[in-house]
Amino acid sequence: MFFNGVFIFMCISLVVFPGLVMPVAFFLPSMYYIWSGRLVNKRFLLLSLAPLLLAFIPACLQGAIIYGCMLGFSVIQKIYIDKEHPGLSVLLPSAFLVMIFMIYLGIRAYMLSKGPLFVMNQWVHQVMDQVAGVYEHMLTKDQLMEFRINRPTMEHRIVMLMPVLVTLMISLVAWFNLIIVSNVKQGLGLRNWRSPEWLVYAFIAAGVMTLVPSRPVSIVGVNAIGLLLIVYFFQGMAIIAFYLYLNRWRLFIKVIIYVLIFTQVYIMFIVAGLGLFDTWFDFRTRISNRRKGDTA
Secondary structure, X not given: OHHHHHHHHHHHHHXXXXXXXXXXXXXXXXXXXXXXXXXXXXXXXXXXXXXXXXHHOHHHHHHHHHHHHHHHHHXXXXXXXXXXXXXXXXXXXXXXXXXXXXXXXXXXXXXXXXXXXXXXHHHHHHHHHHHHHHHOOOOOHHHHHHHHHHHXXXXXXXXXXXXXXXXXXXXXXHHHHHHHHHOOOOOOOHHHOOOOOOHHHHHHHHHHHOOOOOHHHHHHHHHHHHHHHHHHXXXXXXXXXXXXXXXXXXXXXXXXXHHHHHHOHHHHHHHHHHHHHHHHHOHHHHHHHHHHHHHO
């Protein structure tokens, strides 16, 4: 009862104080999975739905919507973790939140009587205004002038890549929660996960689309490549985890490696490339064979 009370308290806090407790929302799926094991699933789900009653209070409506979305995300991820489908436990909850985002974008565009691109441009412009305010205290006059000159181009590129960026952020949340749950639930086999081989044909087709002179087609192609690179990034991370596990590297070294990966964009692209080329080279089999040869 104590742990259930703690969980419900955090959920209510997310509804009432969404701005302050937002970081908790990112870990709600793993907390939901861990704590749901202490009660019958249906009873725990009903208990988790209770904070949504606060939606009838106008001041709590925004927080209730955020909590409802994350709760749906958590339930979907739990279903597929229980079925031991790690790929689907990232893909489907991420698709759920991306769909919610697209619906919200459509509603916002309808309310403003504008197109979705206008709304995204507005969002990006507001964010860049905040970035510019920070840069005014950090950059030199020459650097600030360069930023102002390049800002329209940067905003345009961010808007064009908005689907990929939103999907990346959401899928990383799903993946981090899956990693946390894997320390509780055995048998997920994350280190051995690989994407379907047919995805490489989709990747090649997306690459061809980027070469088409039509701008809308090339934009779709760029976004498709970005989405597929997210999948291959996770496959590359599985290869790295497999190598570190097989060679029994110390925890603090693993932490340093993972921090480097997630703080250096170019390393993330290298990891995604590792996952892509694993389709042909099957690096984990090569690592295992080499390990057996060294111990023989």
